[in-house]
Amino acid sequence: MQTRRQLLTAAAVMAAPAILKGAKGYTWAEVEKILASGKVQGRLTKDDLPTPALLLNMDAFEANVKKMSSYVLSRGRGFRPHGKTHKCPNIAHHLVKNGAVGTCAAKLSEAEVFSANGLQNLLVTTAVVGKYKIERAMRLATRRPDTIFVVDNTQNLRDMNDAAAAGKIKLNLAVDLLVGNRTGIRSGDPAVALVEAMQSLSNVRFQGLQAYAGHASHVIGFEPRKKKSGELMGEAVETRRMLEKKGIACNWLSGGSTGTYNIDSEIDGVTELQPGSFMFMDVDYNRIGGSDGNAHYSDFANSLTVMATVVSKPTDSIAIVDAGLKAFSTDKPFPPETKDKMPVTYAYGGDEHGKLTLGQGAHPFQVGDKLEFIIPHCDPSVNLYDKIFCVRGDKVEATWAIAARGMSQ
Numbered sequence: 001m002q003t004r005r006q007l008l009t010a011a012a013v014m015a016a017p018a019i020l021k022g023a024k025g026y027t028w029a030e031v032e033k034i035l036a037s038g039k040v041q042g043r044l045t046k047d048d049l050p051t052p053a054l055l056l057n058m059d060a061f062e063a064n065v066k067k068m069s070s071y072v073l074s075r076g077r078g079f080r081p082h083g084k085t086h087k088c089p090n091i092a093h094h095l096v097k098n099g100a101v102g103t104c105a106a107k108l109s110e111a112e113v114f115s116a117n118g119l120q121n122l123l124v125t126t127a128v129v130g131k132y133k134i135e136r137a138m139r140l141a142t143r144r145p146d147t148i149f150v151v152d153n154t155q156n157l158r159d160m161n162d163a164a165a166a167g168k169i170k171l172n173l174a175v176d177l178l179v180g181n182r183t184g185i186r187s188g189d190p191a192v193a194l195v196e197a198m199q200s201l202s203n204v205r206f207q208g209l210q211a212y213a214g215h216a217s218h219v220i221g222f223e224p225r226k227k228k229s230g231e232l233m234g235e236a237v238e239t240r241r242m243l244e245k246k247g248i249a250c251n252w253l254s255g256g257s258t259g260t261y262n263i264d265s266e267i268d269g270v271t272e273l274q275p276g277s278f279m280f281m282d283v284d285y286n287r288i289g290g291s292d293g294n295a296h297y298s299d300f301a302n303s304l305t306v307m308a309t310v311v312s313k314p315t316d317s318i319a320i321v322d323a324g325l326k327a328f329s330t331d332k333p334f335p336p337e338t339k340d341k342m343p344v345t346y347a348y349g350g351d352e353h354g355k356l357t358l359g360q361g362a363h364p365f366q367v368g369d370k371l372e373f374i375i376p377h378c379d380p381s382v383n384l385y386d387k388i389f390c391v392r393g394d395k396v397e398a399t400w401a402i403a404a405r406g407m408s409q
C-alpha cells in the first residue's frame with residue numbers, strides 16, 4: 001500500500017506539464033531560433049538564457065565607459081582602451097563611438113579579429129616575435145597602416161624592419177619600456193639606444209613609448225598606488241625627456257590601467273591611457289580601494305556577471321550551481337561573489353559545479369533558481385565564453401560575439 005506522501009508525489013509528477021515552459025512561455029526550440037537570429041530585443045528575458053551565461057548590465061557598462069572616456073579626454077589624453085579585456089568587436093566599436101582613438105590588442109591574433117571587424121588604429125601591446133608572426137604582422141600593417149607595434153629588443157627590431165622592407169611598407173613602432181615586472185627594455189639609456197637604432201632603419205617609424213605598469217594597478221589603497229605608479233611612470237616620462245633632449249621627437253607615451261587612470265592622466269608627459277577592466281570590473285578591482293578612502297573601489301560599477309542555475313540542493317544549507325571551474329577563471333585566491341551581496345559563500349565544486357554555503361538569512365535557494373556572480377578576474381573569464389548577453393533590467397537587448405575569444409597567439 002502507498003503512503004500518503006508517495007501518493008502526493010505521484011500526483012505532483014503527473015500534474016507536471018509535458019513541456020516545461022520558459023519565462024515567456026517559449027519552448028527551447030523557439031528560444032534557440034531567436035538566439036540564432038540575433039534579434040533578441042523585446043523577445044527574451046534573462047530567465048530564457050541557458051546557464052552559465054555571461055551577462056553585461058548595459059546601464060552599468062555604458063556609465064563606466066562614459067565616466068572613463070570623459071575623465072581621460074577632459075585631461076587632454078588619448079583614450080585607447082584595451083581589447084584584451086572584452087575581445088568583442090561590438091564593444092570596441094562602442095568605445096570608439098565614445099571617444100576612443102583606437103583599440104589595444106594584447107596579441108596579434110586579437111588584433112587580426114579587430115581589424116577584420118572594421119576597427120582601426122590598433123596598438124598591439126606585446127612584441128611580435130618569430131618569422132610567421134612577423135609575416136602576419138606585415139599583412140595586418142598592409143591592411144591597416146595605422147597599426148602600431150611595440151619592440152623591446154634590437155634583433156626583433158631588425159626583423160620587423162627587414163620584413164617591412166620586403167613588403168615595401170613602413171611600420172609604426174613604439175618602444176616598450178620595462179616599468180612593470182614583465183616585458184620591455186629598461187628605461188633611460190637602453191631605451192634611448194633602441195630608439196636611435198630604430199631611427200637608423202628605413203622601414204620603421206618611431207611612434208613613441210609604451211609603459212604599462214601592471215603591478216601598480218592593483219596596489220591596495222589609493223595613496224600607495226599613486227606613489228607606485230608615479231615612480232614607474234616617472235621613469236617613462238624621464239626617458240621621453242632624454243629623447244627630446246637629443247632632438248628625437250617623442251610625442252606619444254601610452255600606458256595606464258583601471259586602477260591608475262586618475263593617477264597617470266595627471267602625470268605630465270603621459271599622453272594616452274589604455275585601461276581595460278573599468279568597463280566590466282571584477283572582485284579583484286573591487287578590493288583596491290578608491291581615492292575617497294573607501295576600501296571598496298567604486299569608481300566603476302560591476303557590469304559583468306555570470307548567471308548560474310541551482311541544479312542540486314543536497315542539504316538545507318548547501319546549494320550546487322552549474323558554474324564551476326569552466327565558468328570562471330581561477331587565477332585569483334578569492335572566489336566569485338554573489339551580485340546581490342547575499343550571505344552566501346561560493347567554493348569551486350569541480351569543472352561544472354560551484355558549491356554555495358548558505359549563511360544566516362540567505363535566500364533558501366531551490367533547484368531551478370538562478371543567481372548572478374561577480375567574477376574574480378574579468379579578462380580571462382570573458383575568454384571562456386563565445387558570447388556575452390547584453391541585458392537591461394531583466395530584458396536581453398543583444399548578444400555580442402566574443403570574436404577574439406581564444407585568440408592568444
Ligand SMILES: Cc1ncc(COP(=O)(O)O)c(C=O)c1O
Binds near residue numbers: 214259
Ligand atoms: C599592456 C596593457 N595595457 C593595459 C591593460 C589594462 O589594464 P586594466 O585591465 O587593469 O585596466 C593591460 C591589462 O592587463 C595590459 O596588459
